[in-house]
Amino acid sequence: MSSLFSPEIRQKIEHYLQRYETRRSAILPILHCIQDEYGWVKEEHVLALEEHYQLPRVQVEEVLTFYSMYRQQEPKQFRLMLCDNLVCTMMGYKEVDSAIRGHLQEYQHKGKDCPFSLEKVPCLGVCDGAPAMLINKTRHLNLDANNVVAILKNCDTLATGT
Amino acid sequence: MGIIRVNRPAADRNAFEAAWGYVTSIAKGMQLTMKIMLKQLLKLEKSETLEWPEQPATYSERFKGKHFLTQREDGQVRCTACFLCATACPAECIFIEAGEHPDHRIEKYPVRFEIDILRCVFCGLCEEACPVDAIRLGPEYVMAGSAGDKWVYTKEYLLARPQLQGGIASIKVENDKHPAINKIASVENNKSVVRH
Amino acid sequence: MEKPKIVTRFAGLADSRSLDTYLRHDGYQALHKALAMKPAELIELVKASGLRGRGGAGFPTGLKWSFVPKDAPEKYLLCNNDEGEPGTFKDRYILELSPHMLVEGMIISAYAIGAQKAYIYTRCEFYEEIAWMEQAIHEAYRHGYLGANILGSKFSFDLDHYGGAGAYICGEETGLISSLEGKKGQPKLKPPFPALSGYLNKPTVVNNTETLAVIPWIVQHGPEKYRAIGTEKSPGTKLFCISGPVKRPGVYELPLGYPLQKFIEDDAGGLRDGKTLKAVIPGGASAPVLTADEVAKVTLDYESMANAKTMLGSGAVIVIPEGQSMVELLKVTVDFFHHESCGQCTPCREGTGWLSNVMHGIYQRKAKLKDVEKMIAIANNMEGRTICALSDACAMPTRAIATKFGDEIRSYIQRGNHG
């Protein structure tokens, strides 16, 4: 067995392969599980899935590239997923966006390593709290230029703390 | 359709009258000839005769003479070996052998591009057919030669002819469309098309 | 107008998600009742209630169930909880209120169509909600509501959860099925329809979360009581999500046929900061926009919306205030569909990209006036030409905004041309 995946992951993969009617159905949950563990899905993961679990690499790659939540690049510690859809646009997404960008640029000026990566995502399904953003798995609602910076600074302290 | 009947000309009244007519006509003609000859001998009027080949002849800018291939800015042939000139050619005088270009972005280029000039009818259809303005009919009209000469022009000959001595801008700027398509083609570009 | 509470009856209760709370409020009573009935009777009951799919298309639920062949050995029930329509957040609200409502609804529905297995397909961005739902499923298993021989009957049924991975198209029923099969979430060619050949080519019913969540109430209280609410052709209540600059955005349960204007002004408290109403998108991003004048005339039901050449959709009311640029909104809408097109059918794949391109040109004021007509032409030729409705969903709002707010777009372009 491959040493690429930890025993827990291997156990989870086996579980998912058994859980659904077809092995193929397990591709999405397995990729989620790998991403939760490693932050992103590497080429070697896809190849290992084919080698050890007979999930064809083309099928896995198709799924991996089709769905927007999967990452194929090394992530930063905090993945900022800012909704840029209708309601958020009306409710001040642009100000939030520029506030975030301003904050991220500070890292550049200071020459510090930025722990954030910013992504625009479609509607997060929380339009009553627009503008909304997901940081990793935590939802932040009713953002504006001020509170978003506070949230980012809070993350900052977490980042430097660890 | 029908037949138009024309009356026969009336017969000359007599031989003398006919002869008189001929003689006076010739005399009138000779008079004009003599007048111009004398004027030109005395340099009162410019002669239209050129002392070719010592004196160069000028043709219209649209003259369709000997072919040449235009170049990219880096000197490579512009031709993409699409065979459209060979397809359009009514005399079937163009032979192309295409090949894979080492540069990934160019992909296809002519390894051989030959024109059998003895078969060419100088119709200019190759120039019309070319989608990338790679072949043009130039201003050279002197193509006399002897049996031993090469009558199949090679790609190298068509691409860079020292005797043109840079007289023709055969280098085309990338993505510069034909003036008819792209009206923004500058006057500068137009000027450089043909110069003698 | 009376506002009966069916789904929202758990609102405001402490610990509303727990099984205890649910049981205290007649939870799983409908299941007892349903298991005593024949599946065919249940389908008739739901037909009689006039319940229509709450996902967007409004297809009668009972009718959908009746298409499933009775003698097929393997059948599936799928819950479409992949709520992705911009402006919609009602299904999330149900999970937040009481996931047991959905679980019970699914058990009853599965019994009616004869499915042994069901999946709740949820978008993966709902991390908390998924945890609550899994908790509810777990509790239901522990108390014998799920698993073998439910409540001592011969009916055995398994319910599982499946998470999406960020694709709007998985909210389309066959896209959802593809995704559940572990493929790209590309909708499948119809016919065959999923009721005959769906998940793993077995008969499959896909229902929206809200549809399934009201089933227990209908079974418990009878179809007549449900029919009494709402209008003749659109009976019952529906969850409406209101968002935008209103005083109280959120989810409201209203009887169908409720006036839109009243909803915005009374229930949601009207526009905030003294803004005036410019337009309303009545059913999520894919619904054609209504101007302020039209808003006064329509009521919240399928027929009234259809008459106004728009649709009720998922019931996502997006309020647009005066001063909001429609060019910007259209750009956002078109970009969204461009991003979410699965790329399968050519008119949608290329059309959404084309519209997005043209729209960006307009937004940057690098467009010609006739681009507005071009967009309408593109939209017309995208609509009704593809496997699923995503292409229509992009075409309809584009055409509506480009026609109703054409002058605004044109003057936007012109201002740009003059500097």
Add this chain to the structure above:
Amino acid sequence: MSKQVSFTLDGQEVTVPQGWTVMQAARQEKVAIPHFCWHPGLKVAGVCRFCLVHVEGARKLEISCNLVVQPGMVVSTLRDEVKQAHKWALEFHLLNHPLDCPICDQAGECGLQDYYMEVGLYQSQMTRPKVLKPKALDVGSELVLDTERCILCSKCVRFEDEVTKTGALGIFARGDRSIIGTYHGQKITHQYQENLVDICPVGAFTSRRFRFKQRVWFLKEKSSICPGCSTGCAIKVHGKPEMRRYFRVKPEEDQSVNGHWLCDKGRMTLEHLNPEARLMQAARWQAAQQAWEFSPQTAPFIRELAQEIARLAPQDIALLVSAQYTNEEYAEFFDYFVKQRGITQVYQWREPSEARDDFDGLLLRGDHNANTRGLMAALKQVGIKAKIGDQLEKCVAAKPQLVIALSPEISFTAPSLPEQLAQLNSLARVSLWTTHFSASQWTQLWQLLPLRGFAEKIGTVTNYQGKTRVLKEAFPPVASEVLAISQIIAGLHKEL
């Protein structure tokens, strides 16, 4: 007999088997409905949305490839709305298609070009830049992939999934960023790669072998039968007769044998048709110079052969025959030599190492001779009992004074050919009738007579199923000195 259904297609009453789609019916009736993603040999995908037709009573236009014929249905492909829909469907396809036509091998047989001439909108609507994708990718020994030209019809993906079952191709990402390809550019390795080129409606897949060799509109095509193995796939040979060159081999539809496909080996048979591989003139070995002497005149060679035949008794002459010639050629050959000249020593010439019962599961068979069954039947006809098998060694051991040999035509089917020829060297006189020639490997045979290749003759062959199939059309031979077997025999007739 399955149930039949009648419906109206463009005003014509059409009857088709139940379960057929409108597209299949239209194909049978030769009503052209434009399409990209539909292929008769693959499952319906319904993604190009091009084959729209109008059905009376339907709310919107339907795609004909997924529209099962219902009795009494009234279908129209001629209405204005249908034509307008086709124009726009094509316009959508062209939106992100690069203007590569001058360097694209598909030009001239490209779906986009053909349909543009037929149903094009003729006024470009596109003003914005196109989506750029990777070009000229190496995805297999026979394939070059240009993802930018791809219109995502998914035919190649379905071919990989359904026909070869290798699943090497996928469509990655989504929307108009979708890219066709193999996993991280891996190579496709199976034997059916060029079918991807055939089914690709645009120039996304092009053939490495044919790449840039010729523009397709210069090519003439002739129907023939693949000589590569005993399956005998129906093929079309594409050549330029005025250049005396052949450029490619494509499959022809034949549901009873090869369906729509042809293996890459079958396409390689082409290499044996072009002048480089061919024996263009008759030749004899000059022992003094240790070299071949070629002659533009074949008649003297035939005369020499005739003299030998006349000089020798029939029992001193042997025939050595490979199983790659047509039934008609065998009939004539045996009729003359066995019946008329009384030669009884007939040996089969086969590859000794052949695994005759091999089969790759799709088309390619271990018996690399196109007409094994035809040869056996021809032998039986002239009263010679024989079992299939290589008898070359037996022939050499019998030490005949003269061997008249019909050489295998396609060299990949006979890897031991040079060694087998070397064995023949020990014999006094060998008259080798052959299509191809290799100056570096062949020595010392008495005479070589040039024969026509498979694309240059008409006739019939009998495949492994016992089906007798026709090589329908012939190209003119690559050189005027290249002869048909019947011409050589006629020459011998004249001399004797």
